[in-house]
Amino acid sequence: MTGQAPGGGAAAVGHQLRHQLPLLLWLVLVWNLLWGTWSWANLLSGVVVALAVTLLLPLPPVVGGLTVRPLQVLAFAGAFLVDLVSSGAQVAWQTLRPRGIDRSAIIRVQLRTDSDLLLTIISEAVTLVPGSMVIDMDRENRTLAMHILHAEDEQDLERQRASVLTVEERVVRAFGSPDEVAALSAGASARDLGERRRTP
Numbered sequence: 001m002t003g004q005a006p007g008g009g010a011a012a013v014g015h016q017l018r019h020q021l022p023l024l025l026w027l028v029l030v031w032n033l034l035w036g037t038w039s040w041a042n043l044l045s046g047v048v049v050a051l052a053v054t055l056l057l058p059l060p061p062v063v064g065g066l067t068v069r070p071l072q073v074l075a076f077a078g079a080f081l082v083d084l085v086s087s088g089a090q091v092a093w094q095t096l097r098p099r100g101i102d103r104s105a106i107i108r109v110q111l112r113t114d115s116d117l118l119l120t121i122i123s124e125a126v127t128l129v130p131g132s133m134v135i136d137m138d139r140e141n142r143t144l145a146m147h148i149l150h151a152e153d154e155q156d157l158e159r160q161r162a163s164v165l166t167v168e169e170r171v172v173r174a175f176g177s178p179d180e181v182a183a184l185s186a187g188a189s190a191r192d193l194g195e196r197r198r199t200p
Helices: 008-019 021-035 039-054 068-095 116-128 153-177 178-184
Strands: 107-111 131-140 143-148
Touching: 021 039, 021 116, 039 178, 068 116, 068 153, 116 131, 116 143, 116 153, 143 153, 153 178
Parallel strands: none
Antiparallel strands: 107 143, 131 143
């Protein structure tokens, strides 16, 4: 008869939590962003929800794992918060100004990374910023389809595509494998695709 060594279950849970620490932190961040306000109650409830999701609904192991570079993570988080504030202010102005929002657009952006986890982080980071939302992902071609709330001309669309690629670069440098970072630095397979839809 075989049995589990005392403390083996706790050790397994601890190993699982350490392995999924980036996911836990990301879930807590998303939880607080969804509430829209920062408070100790939201932070603690976010930790509880993240732990419940991680332990009760465990994800399959991610091929290749995740590399965390603290300085690059801080740079990504700082830039993300700046994007949140600046984009929120722009959306508020576009909504309240007399002429309102004239045109919206749907664009496609081809990414360079091939990691499922990194693609998910990029999509979430782009969607959480006001004024843009990922509406579809072509996994095979690594292409995001995005709705842009306001786009006046082709230059606006190019700026949006460039901003998505900038987010991709920050995410890869913060969480990507050494090979992915090297490929990104070499500018491997960077090609943007876009299409625009005007609304009256």
